[in-house]
Amino acid sequence: MKKSLMVISVSTAIFIIITYVVGGSSLVLKGFNNSINTAVQSALMLLASFIIIGQIQVLLSKEILNKWLQKFSGIRGIIISAFAGGLFPGGPYIYYPFILSFKEKELPFYILITFIFGKQVYDFSRIPMEVSLVDSNIALIRNLITIPIPIIVGLLAQRFFHNRTLENPFTEAGEKDGSNHCDS
Amino acid sequence: MAQTTVILSIVAIILILINSKKTGKQLEGLKLGMKQMLQTIPLILGAFILAGMIEVLIPREFVQSWLSKEAGLRGIVLGTLGGMLLAMGPYASFPIIASILASGAGLGTIVSIITAWCLLGLSKAPFETAFFGVKFFVFKLIFSMPFCFGAGLVVHVLEMVLL
Numbered sequence: 001m002k003k004s005l006m007v008i009s010v011s012t013a014i015f016i017i018i019t020y021v022v023g024g025s026s027l028v029l030k031g032f033n034n035s036i037n038t039a040v041q042s043a044l045m046l047l048a049s050f051i052i053i054g055q056i057q058v059l060l061s062k063e064i065l066n067k068w069l070q071k072f073s074g075i076r077g078i079i080i081s082a083f084a085g086g087l088f089p090g091g092p093y094i095y096y097p098f099i100l101s102f103k104e105k106e107l108p109f110y111i112l113i114t115f116i117f118g119k120q121v122y123d124f125s126r127i128p129m130e131v132s133l134v135d136s137n138i139a140l141i142r143n144l145i146t147i148p149i150p151i152i153v154g155l156l157a158q159r160f161f162h163n164r165t166l167e168n169p170f171t172e173a174g175e176k177d178g179s180n181h182c183d184s
Numbered sequence: 185m186a187q188t189t190v191i192l193s194i195v196a197i198i199l200i201l202i203n204s205k206k207t208g209k210q211l212e213g214l215k216l217g218m219k220q221m222l223q224t225i226p227l228i229l230g231a232f233i234l235a236g237m238i239e240v241l242i243p244r245e246f247v248q249s250w251l252s253k254e255a256g257l258r259g260i261v262l263g264t265l266g267g268m269l270l271a272m273g274p275y276a277s278f279p280i281i282a283s284i285l286a287s288g289a290g291l292g293t294i295v296s297i298i299t300a301w302c303l304l305g306l307s308k309a310p311f312e313t314a315f316f317g318v319k320f321f322v323f324k325l326i327f328s329m330p331f332c333f334g335a336g337l338v339v340h341v342l343e344m345v346l347l
Contacts, residue, residue: 008230008276015237027240035236038279039229046221046228048192054217055199058209091273092311100315116324120302126274128192133278134298135285136188142295145338146302149331156327169320 045132052128057089062098069102069111078154081111085118085150095119102166109164114154121146228275235279242287253290253343260336263293264329267300271307291347292340299335303328 019028065084072080088095099112122143130139161169203210251259266284270277281301285294304325312321 005227005230007272008227008234012230012234012237015234015241019237019241022241028237031236031240032233033236034239034283035232038235038282039232042232044189045192048189048196050217050221051196051214052192052199052217053220054215055196055203055210055213057216058207058213059199059203092308096311096315113324117303120308121299123302128195129274129278130298131188131192133274134282134294136191138285138291138294138298141291141339142298142335145295145335146299146331149299149303149335153327153331166316169316169323 042132045128049128049132053089053125056087056125060087060089062088069107069115073108073111074158075155077108077111078114078151078158081114082118082122082150082154085115085120086122086124088115088119089125099166106165108158109161109166109169110154110157112166113157113161113169114150117150117153121149224273224275227273228279231272231276231279234276235283238280239283239286242284251284251287251289251293253292253340253347255290255293256340257337259290259293260296260333260340263289263296263336264300264304264332267297267302267332268304268306270297270301271305273307277301277305290340291343292336292338295339296332296336300332303332 016028016031019031023030065088068080068084085095088098095116099115102112127139127143130142200210200213203213249255250262253259255262270280272280281294281297284297309321312324
C-alpha cells in the first residue's frame with residue numbers, strides 16, 4: 001500500500017506540473033474541479049463498497065475455500081476453483097502464498113491456474129469498486145464478457161498440463177526445471 | 185449514480201444480515217471494512233486528483249483517433265498495453281480508467297484496459313516471479329494476452345452492432 005501511495009503521489013505531482021505547463025493554473029483548477037466532483041459523487045458508493053468488502057472477508061474464511069479446492073476435480077473442479085478464486089480475499093501477497101501452500105498437497109496444476117485466473121478476473125470483492133469508481137454498465141459488461149476466461153484457461157491447462165502439479169508445471173515427471181522457484 | 189449507490193447499499197445491508205445470522209461477526213466485518221477504507225483513502229484521493237488531471241490533459245483528438253470506438257483494433261491493442269502498465273491497485277487504477285472513459289474512449293478499449301489490468305498488471309509481476317519463477321510469469325503473460333484482446337474485441341463488435 002505504501003508503494004502504491006508513493007507511485008500515485010509522484011505520478012499526481014508530475015501530472016499537475018504537466019497540466020500547469022500545458023494550460024496554466026486555469027487548466028489545473030479545471031482538473032481539480034473534476035476530481036472534487038468525482039470524489040463527492042462517489043463518497044456514499046465508496047462507503048457502501050467498503051462495508052461489502054469487510055462483510056465478504058468475514059463471511060468467507062480461507063478454511064472454507066481450502067476445503068472446496070481439495071474436494072473437486074475435472075470440469076467441476078475447474079468451475080469451483082474459478083469461483084473460489086473470485087471469492088478469495090486479499091492481494092497477490094496473500095493469494096500467491098495461499099496457492100503455494102497447496103504444493104505439498106499435489107493439487108493438479110490446472111486447478112491452481114484456474115484459481116489464479118478466477119481471482120484476477122472475477123475478484124467479487126472488487127466489483128463494488130469497479131461499479132462505483134468506473135461505471136456500473138461498464139462493470140456489468142466487463143464482468144459478463146470475461147466470465148468464461150478462467151474456465152477456458154482451466155480447460156486448456158487440463159488438456160495440455162493434465163498430469164502436472166504446481167511443483168512441475170512445465171516439465172515431465174523426473175525432468176528438472178531450473179527456473180521453478182517454488183522452493184524459494 | 186444514485187441508482188448504483190442504492191444497489192450497493194442494499195447489498196451491504198443483505199451481507200450484514202447474512203453475517204449476523206451465520207457467523208455473528210457483522211461488527212468485525214464493519215470494522216474490517218472501515219479500517220481498509222481509512223487505509224486506502226489517501227490512495228483514492230490521490231487517484232481522483234490524477235484522474236482529474238488526465239481528463240483535462242488528454243486531447244479529444246487523441247482519444248478519437250487512438251482509443252475511441254472508431255479506433256477499432258488500434259484502441260484494443262493500445263488498451264491492453266495501457267492496462268498492463270497500470271501497475272496500481274483498483275483504488276488508484278479505476279479512477280484513471282474512468283477518466284479515459286470520460287474522455288470518449290470506446291467500450292472495447294475500456295474492457296481491454298480493465299481485463300489487461302486484471303490479468304497482466306505489472307504490479308503482480310514481482311509476486312509471480314518470486315513465488316513461481318520467471319517461466320511461470322512469461323507463460324501466464326503470453327497465455328493471458330489473447331484473452332485481453334478477445335474480451336475487448338467482443339465488446340467492440342457488440343458496440344458497433346448494437347449501439
